[in-house]
Amino acid sequence: MTEIKYETLFEALGAVQSVIEQPKKDASNPMFKASYVTLDAVILALNKAIRKAEAKVFWYNEPRDGVMFTVVTGYGDRLEIAGAPIASDLGNRGTNSAQAEGSAETYARRYSLSMAFGIASDVDDDGNSASGQVKRQAPKQQAPAQPAKPKAIDYRSYMVKEAERFKNAYEMDDATMWELVNSNHDGLHAHDVDTALNADEKMKQAVIKWLKLQTDKREQELQGVSAT
Secondary structure (H helix, E strand, C coil): CCCCCCCCHHHHHHHHHHHCCCCCCCEEECCCCEEECCHHHHHHHHHHHHHHHCCCCEEEEEEECCEEEEEEEECCEEEEEEEEECCCCCCCCCCCHHHHHHHHHHHHHHHHHHHHHCCCCCCCCCCHHHHCCCCCCCCCCCCCCCCCCCCCCCHHHHHHHHHHHHHHHHCCCHHHHHHHHHHCCCCCCCCCHHHHCCCCHHHHHHHHHHHHHHHHHHHHHHHHHHHC
């Protein structure tokens, strides 16, 4: 069985980014006296890093409504990153329409990949053949978006809710209920919600789960009686 090195897509992308070898500027634009990193060099650097990190991720570019997206999938997740706009008002750039459109799409793909994976493209002016602009700044390195930190569990709300349901279902007072809860949970010595919340996280989860399970079972029994 193949070992799974990463549990999430974000973890895998972080590893990929950490081993990327930044490509050198391997092409030049004599018209604007500027050198740049080609799309092939960006793709080569990215795919090398994916193999080096042993990450099971897949990516592709997809134009949507004039914007080039980078789509990355893996580990049961999917990330869609909006990148560079694709130049459409090409006008007369000294080249035919097909060449201008190809140049615009190539530039948008390279810029978008660089932004999505934190690849430095340095000075990057070949997009001028499509956009007509003399200078373009290199895309800034940008780490993949990180997942939001999970919110702390509001155990009090859950426990209050399930305790009230339990008492109503069994028509039981607080003292009797907590005596029953304690007898079913070794090491718990609670006489109300506040003292139950002093237990460790595992115990609190167990108490809430037990209350809910017992209440659900009781409510089903009551529904069966009323139906007959």
